[in-house]
Amino acid sequence: MKALLKDLPTLTAPIVGETLILYLAVSKEAVSYVLVVERGDAQMPIYFVSNALSGSEYFQAHPITVLTDQPIRQLLYKPEISGRLTKWAIELGKQEIAYCARSAIKGQVMADYLAETVADMPVICDPEQLLMPSPELWELYTDGVAEKTPASSEDAGAGQILTGPHREEHIYALRFNFKVTNNEAEYEALLAGMRIARELGVKKLQAYVDSQLVANQINGTFDANDKSMQSYLALVHSLADTFVDFRISQIPRSQNKQADVLNKLAALSFNHLEKKILVEQVFKKSTELETTVASVEEEEATWMTNIIEFLQTGSLPEGEKEAMKIRVKAPNYELRGESLYRQSYLGASQRCVGPKEAAMIIDEIHKGSCGLHSGLKTVTERIKRLGYYWSQMYADTVERIRVFQECQLHAPVSRAPQHTMIPITSSWMFCK
Structure with missing residues (x-):
């Protein structure tokens, strides 16, 4: 030294x-x-x-x-x-x-x-470990129960226990407000647990169920002949593709007691559980089709491209001034999946959209089914309240509103002259 x-x-x-x-x-x-x-x-x-x-x-x-x-x-x-x-x-x-x-x-x-x-x-x-999703193996224990008899007060329910790599537990319970069979309840419990794991950023998941039919159908040992089982099986496979590694095993009911107790408690009464366990009511099956709206794809690079690339890879544009703008703006944005969101200081985060989707939003708010052909300020404020944002919101709204024929026909006509009028006074009759 x-x-x-x-x-x-x-x-x-x-x-x-x-x-x-x-x-x-x-x-x-x-x-x-x-x-x-x-x-x-x-x-x-x-x-x-x-x-x-x-x-x-x-x-x-x-x-x-x-x-x-x-x-x-x-x-x-x-x-x-x-x-x-x-x-x-x-x-x-x-x-x-x-x-x-x-x-x-x-x-x-x-x-x-x-x-x-x-x-x-x-x-x-x-x-x-707090900021990045752990690539280690997580374990999921699920169990579902159906209604016993039509005259019974016991409803259908499900329980999930998600255990992390450091043995931390996330406990959830579901109560089904619709009729299901035992096998459907097992599938619903498994799908709910897989969705929770996906939202937590889990990459490797090992699921344990006490239903031999569910485990063997997913592993391919048993065939799914019923249409309901085929629909549930397709949903499980689609969710399994979102994980890097997904496995499922069948275990005896004696090794799945905690999840079994959870679904029975949720089926009977869950008011006392909400203080310690997250309880959710489910009103329809996972296999019921929902109305989905196709996302609008932008053909060319938009104002969001540089920000997304900087948040993903840290790359900046070549110009020094443009790079400085991106570094200053980036802390106000975040990526959630494939969507970019802007932080709002007065409410929820706003989803960023490109030119094509922005034009569709303006048209729907201005002249859509609930449109009132409002002015610039009203339309832009409604866009913000709905949770959308793009960099040239005011300029695009003004340009888009001007082209509507109804607004041109029924707009108030200005009678004022284009130029300021100069008064001319007549000279006095006898002045020199």
Whole structure:
């Protein structure tokens, strides 16, 4: 260590446009960072500092790549963040900063040494498990029960217990407000549990049921001859395709007691369960067809393309000004599946739409079945309340409303002259 301290590396002057690499280290009292540049096979230090959060230095002439093992990018670009993190996201969004996973130590040794000289490094838990879906195996236990007799007060119900890789349990109960058979109740319980697992971001799922018929039909051992069973089997296979790995096994009823108790309690009375267990009432079967609206596909790139690419891969457009706009706007958006949503400070998040879908929304609100041929402000406010957003909402609405023939025929006609009239007074008869 003494030999290293005697022969410290010399600071190097950066070249304009050269990509800089930033190594960070945080302790209880100080923040230390080292700014280096790769030249050949070596990393040359440019600047290093260790302070007690007393200020910050920015290098606006250089793109900076932050190498860290912490999920900084996920924290700064999540719309749910609030308070100090939102201020930091806006402040850092002005700079050309990219966050990458740290693959090698190299300059990180110097940043760690600067932090250790102030105080010992704290034990920091890895929050990646809270932000990213776990690829580990989850277990699902389900059981369903049908009505006993028409005169019985016991209704149909189902229970699901979803167990995570760290043995955490998510308990749910369903109560069916329709008539089902035992096999249909088993399928409904399994489908509900698979939907819950999909919403939680589960990738690998192992399902356990005590119904031999359901397990063997899904595995292909038994054939589904009944039309109802065929419909349920198709739904299970379609949901199974959304997982990376899905397996189902049949277990004895003695090993599925918890799910069996849940469905019986939900079938009898669930008022006392709502305080500890999530209970849901189901009013129709999963096999009943629902009216679906085909999504509108945009043929060309839209105003959302750059934002979506930045949120998915971190890529930015080539222009410096355009890249700066995307970095500043990105914290206000989030991806939910394949849809982009914009954070709304006065209500729920708004779904972003392209030009084609925007034109359909304007037409429906302005002249649709419930349209009143309202003006610009009324139409745009209704669009916002319905939960839609696009960047040129006001300009597109004005342009779209002007082309409607009914609005042109029944619009109030302006009688005012186009130009300001200049009054002309007659001269006095006897004036000189």
